[in-house]
Structure formats: C-alpha cells, structure tokens
Amino acid sequence: MTEPMISAPTLEGWDLAVSGKVRELYVPAGTPIMQATEVLVVATDRISAYDHALEPGIPDKGRILTGMSLFWFEHLADVVPHHVLSSTDVPAEVAGRALRCRGLDMVPLECVARGYLTGSGLADYQRSGTVGGHDLPAGLIEASRLPRPIFTPATKAEQGAHDENITVEEARERLGADLVDQLEDLTLQVYRRALQIAAERGIVLADTKLEFGHSRTDGALTLGDEVLTPDSSRFWFADTYQDGRVQPSLDKQFVRDWLTSPDSGWDRGSATPPPQLPAQVVEQTRERYVEAYERLTGTRF
Incomplete structure (x- = not known):
C-alpha cells in the first residue's frame, strides 16, 4: 500500500487546467482548455462526501478508479463511444492513475x-x-x-x-x-x-x-x-x-x-468541516474499493 497522492504533480509538457474533487485535468502546455482536443485526466487518492473534501486520502484509490473505469469503458464500447485514447502513453509520474483522453465539451x-x-x-x-x-x-x-x-x-x-x-x-x-x-x-x-x-x-x-x-x-x-x-x-x-x-x-x-x-x-447540518477519517475507516474503505x-x-x- 502506497502513500496517497493528494496534490496535483507538475508534469512536463502539460498544464494543470482544472482541479476537481478527485481528479486533476491537464491540457497540453500552452493550450487553452476550451480548445484542447486532447487532455490528461489524473485520478488522485482524495475522497469527498457531502460536498466536503475529506482527509486523509485513501491509498491507491485513484489507481482503482482508473482500472475499473478502463474495464467498463471496454465492456461498453459497443453501446456508446468513450473518451479514452490511451492508458499507457502518459507521464511516468502518474502511470496507472492517468488516462489520455479526447477533449469534450x-x-x-x-x-x-x-x-x-x-x-x-x-x-x-x-x-x-x-x-x-x-x-x-x-x-x-x-x-x-x-x-x-x-x-x-x-x-x-x-x-x-x-x-x-x-x-x-x-x-x-x-x-x-x-x-x-x-x-x-x-x-x-x-x-x-x-x-x-x-x-x-x-x-x-x-x-x-x-x-x-x-x-x-x-x-x-x-x-x-x-x-x-x-x-x-x-x-x-x-x-x-x-x-x-x-x-x-x-x-x-x-x-x-x-x-x-x-x-x-x-453535525452534517453545521458549518463545521468533517473530522479527519480514522486510520481504521481509511483502511476499511480501501479494502472495499x-x-x-x-x-x-x-x-x-
């Protein structure tokens, strides 16, 4: 089990365009996001619930989500086109958790x-x-x-x-x-x-x-x-x-x-952010994924 990837890495040749709850979206360096016909989608190990980012992350979660998505994209390819271009032609720093994809509106x-x-x-x-x-x-x-x-x-x-x-x-x-x-x-x-x-x-x-x-x-x-x-x-x-x-x-x-x-x-109804996830909850969440x-x-x- 590896340390969770929480922050977006700097990737040569790519600009970080959007940081979401779980994923980071990169575009080719110097390309405006709305003009990018190709993007790099990186799944971090962050986890969110009830519109809050939780701490700490879940180790390997991004790799699991990426692997499962690839499985399903393959099994659904005759139902609907998908955005994946490659899961291997990606920067080494994010191998296993990154997908090179078509740019979509x-x-x-x-x-x-x-x-x-x-x-x-x-x-x-x-x-x-x-x-x-x-x-x-x-x-x-x-x-x-x-x-x-x-x-x-x-x-x-x-x-x-x-x-x-x-x-x-x-x-x-x-x-x-x-x-x-x-x-x-x-x-x-x-x-x-x-x-x-x-x-x-x-x-x-x-x-x-x-x-x-x-x-x-x-x-x-x-x-x-x-x-x-x-x-x-x-x-x-x-x-x-x-x-x-x-x-x-x-x-x-x-x-x-x-x-x-x-x-x-x-208290979900309060303005107080959620507490940190205990180690046992992190481990059991990873096991379920x-x-x-x-x-x-x-x-x-």
Missing part, C-alpha cells in the same frame, strides 16, 4: 440511472411518491427494486455546492428535449449492460452516475469522466441483498455512513 448534467430505491432517490420518493418526475408504486421501502430502471438527472454543481435532483422534464427545458432523450437512452443502456455484468459477479448495481460530453473533433456524444466505480455507483452483495434495510456495500457509502454516525461526532475492483474485473489489484 461536457453536458452540464449528472445522468443517474436507478434500479433500486435508496439515498436521495428514496428521500424524494418519501416526499412525493416520485423520483426524477417518474411516478412510482406506493409502498416502496429502502432498497426496493424498481419495476424498471429509471433515469433521474441532477444539476452538475460547482465544487463545494450541492448537486440538485431535477425531473426529466426540467432537464429537457434546460438542455433541449432531443439531447436529454438521447442522454436518457444511453444512460439506461449503460446501466442495463452493467447491471447484467455485475450480477454475473455476485454484485447488485443499485444505481450509478454518468457524465457525457460532445467530442471537440467530431461532435459525437461521448461517455467521459469515470464510469461505474465505487465513487459513482452503489455496489451491493447479491447474496445478502434484502430490501427494507440499508445494504452492506462496496462503495463510498461506507464513508458517508461513518460521517453521519455518532462515532464521528460531526479493492474488493469491488477484484470482483468486477476478475483481476487481482
């Missing part, structure tokens, strides 16, 4: 697919009986399997701000019906394919968040960012799944649960 929408009811989707359902504008049957509970997967978009907030769940109709009003209908179709195609692959490996894919952009070279709608990782998805154990209770998981929910437990001593990687890819980390 990102669509300002979080594209969420849900097959099970939990998290903010459950909260919306309990308030209104709907999620993302979809009417759902009465009587659903924590972790209920939905009659069919649904597309539930959210606004893409700036760092430090909250993403906001919106309805499909609101998304159409903001971005146009044709684009949102295309995003909905691709999101659900990706989810159904991944749901099947995960099930073959004993994993329930409860939900996932995707991001898309238009290629700056040919305008094609392209799958970008990361895909189907423990940061962007909920992975549950198929052999212990039971609705009506919070599921043991192989994803970031473990960290969220600790933050909101009495053990952390943190490694297990998710190994189960889903069939490869030892």
Whole structure:
C-alpha cells in the first residue's frame, strides 16, 4: 500500500487546467482548455462526501478508479463511444492513475440511472411518491427494486455546492428535449449492460452516475469522466441483498455512513468541516474499493 497522492504533480509538457474533487485535468502546455482536443485526466487518492473534501486520502484509490473505469469503458464500447485514447502513453509520474483522453465539451448534467430505491432517490420518493418526475408504486421501502430502471438527472454543481435532483422534464427545458432523450437512452443502456455484468459477479448495481460530453473533433456524444466505480455507483452483495434495510456495500457509502454516525461526532447540518477519517475507516474503505475492483474485473489489484 502506497502513500496517497493528494496534490496535483507538475508534469512536463502539460498544464494543470482544472482541479476537481478527485481528479486533476491537464491540457497540453500552452493550450487553452476550451480548445484542447486532447487532455490528461489524473485520478488522485482524495475522497469527498457531502460536498466536503475529506482527509486523509485513501491509498491507491485513484489507481482503482482508473482500472475499473478502463474495464467498463471496454465492456461498453459497443453501446456508446468513450473518451479514452490511451492508458499507457502518459507521464511516468502518474502511470496507472492517468488516462489520455479526447477533449469534450461536457453536458452540464449528472445522468443517474436507478434500479433500486435508496439515498436521495428514496428521500424524494418519501416526499412525493416520485423520483426524477417518474411516478412510482406506493409502498416502496429502502432498497426496493424498481419495476424498471429509471433515469433521474441532477444539476452538475460547482465544487463545494450541492448537486440538485431535477425531473426529466426540467432537464429537457434546460438542455433541449432531443439531447436529454438521447442522454436518457444511453444512460439506461449503460446501466442495463452493467447491471447484467455485475450480477454475473455476485454484485447488485443499485444505481450509478454518468457524465457525457460532445467530442471537440467530431461532435459525437461521448461517455467521459469515470464510469461505474465505487465513487459513482452503489455496489451491493447479491447474496445478502434484502430490501427494507440499508445494504452492506462496496462503495463510498461506507464513508458517508461513518460521517453521519455518532462515532464521528460531526453535525452534517453545521458549518463545521468533517473530522479527519480514522486510520481504521481509511483502511476499511480501501479494502472495499479493492474488493469491488477484484470482483468486477476478475483481476487481482
């Protein structure tokens, strides 16, 4: 286990253009970010929850996310184009955690697919009986399997701000019906394919968040960012799944649960930043990410 990479390294030939919650985006030196047809995406070991960057990082997390994303991009290539150009032609300092990618004009929408009811989707359902504008049957509970997967978009907030769940109709009003209908179709195609692959490996894919952009070279709608990782998805154990209770998981929910437990001593509603993650929580989070990687890819980390 290596020391976590937290800060963005200086890379010869590349300018740091954007520093996100987890990833650093570089462009070729001297290239304006909006004109870059090629970018370098580096996954650090930072972890965030509830719009806060947490300390310390999770060792190897960036490598795990990068490896899992590559696995899924390969298995989804016949469903939707993806942004990866190379995982090997990258600076040595970030090998294993960097992807050389097509430059995309990102669509300002979080594209969420849900097959099970939990998290903010459950909260919306309990308030209104709907999620993302979809009417759902009465009587659903924590972790209920939905009659069919649904597309539930959210606004893409700036760092430090909250993403906001919106309805499909609101998304159409903001971005146009044709684009949102295309995003909905691709999101659900990706989810159904991944749901099947995960099930073959004993994993329930409860939900996932995707991001898309238009290629700056040919305008094609392209799958970008990361895909189907423990940061962007909920992975549950198929052999212990039971609705009506919070599921043991192989994803970031473990960290969220600790933050909101009495053990952390943190009041989420206060202005006080979260406490530092204890060594045990860091270790157990890493173990969950490694297990998710190994189960889903069939490869030892």
